Amino acid sequence: MPEFRPFSRDTLRPLAALNVHDEQTSFVASNLMTMAQSIFEPGSEIYGIWEKATPVGLLAVVDMSHPEADLDEGDNPDGIYVWRLMVDTTHQGRGYGTAALEFAKSLACERGRSNLVVSVVDEPGGAMPLYEKFGFHRTGRIVDGEVELVMRLV
Numbered sequence: 001m002p003e004f005r006p007f008s009r010d011t012l013r014p015l016a017a018l019n020v021h022d023e024q025t026s027f028v029a030s031n032l033m034t035m036a037q038s039i040f041e042p043g044s045e046i047y048g049i050w051e052k053a054t055p056v057g058l059l060a061v062v063d064m065s066h067p068e069a070d071l072d073e074g075d076n077p078d079g080i081y082v083w084r085l086m087v088d089t090t091h092q093g094r095g096y097g098t099a100a101l102e103f104a105k106s107l108a109c110e111r112g113r114s115n116l117v118v119s120v121v122d123e124p125g126g127a128m129p130l131y132e133k134f135g136f137h138r139t140g141r142i143v144d145g146e147v148e149l150v151m152r153l154v
């Protein structure tokens with residue numbers, strides 16, 4: 001089972017060094033970009049996905065109930081938004097993506113939130129199958145060109 005450790009000064013470099021495949025770069029921002037954007041994203045939290053001493057991926061969420069969260073019209077503040085998810089090329093296909101979704105779901109449940117939300121580039125090779133298999137459903141909304149999905153938790 002991987003561990004989800006809050007991003008820290010000591011883990012910045014190893015997490016920044018992780019990469020997706022070239023053909024996946026349009027699906028997710030680089031980890032360095034996520035780290036930089038998080039400074040301006042109230043409610044954001046970044047977790048490294050670790051297999052013992054090995055960094056294998058990165059998960060970033062936004063707690064939408066944060067008083068300064070940057071919500072779009074129609075967003076439900078009672079949710080945890082899966083903002084970024086990536087697993088390094090050498091570690092994909094071993095269940096880490098699914099484990100990250102379980103972790104995000106457990107965060108949302110611990111905090112009593114009613115929704116887990118994600119938006120996805122719906123293109124071949126994208127992560128839509130992962131989310132639908134996990135139990136997310138399309139809301140019918142398109143947010144910033146991405147298909148929004150939700151999982152209700154209550």
Ligand SMILES: CC(C)(COP(=O)(O)OP(=O)(O)OC[C@H]1O[C@@H](n2cnc3c(N)ncnc32)[C@H](O)[C@@H]1OP(=O)(O)O)[C@@H](O)C(=O)NCCC(=O)NCCS
Pocket residue numbers: 020021024027028084085086087088091092093094095096097098099119120121125126127128129130133
């Ligand atoms: C999407 C991603 C995080 C999945 O991580 P992972 O550790 O490989 O996922 P898992 O091993 O938990 O896969 C779970 C299931 O989803 C499927 N799946 C995962 N990614 C998939 C993809 N891109 N296309 C099709 N199916 C996919 C797997 O086949 C697997 O199904 P199986 O158990 O029947 O084989 C990883 O592929 C990645 O980093 N992709 C590039 C970035 C990206 O698209 N991020 C999502 C942004 S919304």
